[in-house]
Amino acid sequence: MSQYDYLVVGAGLSGAVFANAARRAGKSVLVIDRRDHIAGNVYTEDVEGIQVHRYGAHIFHTSxxxxxxxxxxxxxxxxxVNSPVANFRGSMYNMPFNMNTFAKMWPGVVT
Known part of the structure; x- marks a missing residue:
């Protein structure tokens, strides 16, 4: 049996980034995952030339x-940039809703 410096369980974003950094630092890494692909829940697959998110859409944010x-x-x-809004009775509200949103929607009812 081979020896490895690191065993990474899960080839999602964190596992893949760590494994890549460890290999670049000259370490040996074994990555295992129960799925047959890397990238965890952000995995995409090619369907007739279109990248489809198998587990639902994901947005990567960083500044x-x-x-x-x-x-x-x-x-x-x-x-x-994801900036969803809702139109309620002709007024626009940012989403996700929070208590400030509800207070604007129903003044005097929600405080």
Whole structure:
């Protein structure tokens, strides 16, 4: 049986980043995962030329240039900013809802 410096259980984002950093530092790494692919819940698969999120859509957020540059070495990301809103009786409200949202929607009822 081979010896490894590290055993990484799970090939999601954290496991994959650690395994990559350890290998770049000259360490031997064994990565195991119960799934047959890397990337955990952010895994995408090609379906007729379209990248489909197998486990539901995910958005990667960072304002750190070094992190952005790092992740773009492995996959192509766009600079999408998720800013959902809801239209309630002609007024726009940011989502997700919080107590401030409800207070604006029903003044005097929610405090």
């Amino acid at each position: 750190m240039k070094d992190v952005w540059d790092y992740v773009n070495r492995f996959a192509e990301f766009n600079n999408y």
